[in-house]
Amino acid sequence: DSAYTVSERVIPIHKKPAALEPANAAFDKMVSTIRVRSEHCMGALKGRFQSLRGLRVLINRKRDHVFATRWIEMCMILHNLVVDVEGDEWAQWFIEQVPAGEVVNRNEENAAADVRPGADAKRATLVADYAAYRAVFNEI
Structure with missing residues (x-):
């Protein structure tokens, strides 16, 4: 999503005019x-x-963060166990139960504070690596 600022941990799609370059467009699609x-x-x-x-x-302490993380992990584990038993087609029903706008959780207020000097270079490296991968993959 181009609403996010590029950082060490977040690699958003390119904004125009960079998005018009073929390598960037392919990376953005992926x-x-x-x-x-x-x-x-x-x-x-x-x-x-x-x-x-x-x-x-x-979440006021590390213990609270660990609790929340474990809660989410347990839900993921239980979900995967149920999918193993019921099959993948059940997941589609659950996807449809959540409004599309509720799925994405944006926190743009702190995005500027997360920018690191090497973030743009990291994205450029990822774009180049993906272009090289595609070149090799397309030759096979």
Whole structure:
């Protein structure tokens, strides 16, 4: 999503005019595909476990953060166990239960504070690596 600022941990798609370069456009398409899959996974989890729609945990200490992380991990483990038993087609029903706007959780207020000097270079390296991968893959 181009609304995010590039950082060491967040590699958003390119904005115009950089998005018009063929290598960047291919990279952006791949990133967008992964983002959609990720949103579908979050939608399936939130549809199955209502507690994940608004995890009501105050995170004031490391222990609170660990608790919230473990809660989410347990939901993921249980979800995967149920998918193993019921099959993948059930996940689609849960994805449809979560409104599309609820899946993405943006925090743009702190985005500027997360920018690192090497973030643009990291994205450029990822674009070049993906272009090289595509060149090799297309030759096979």
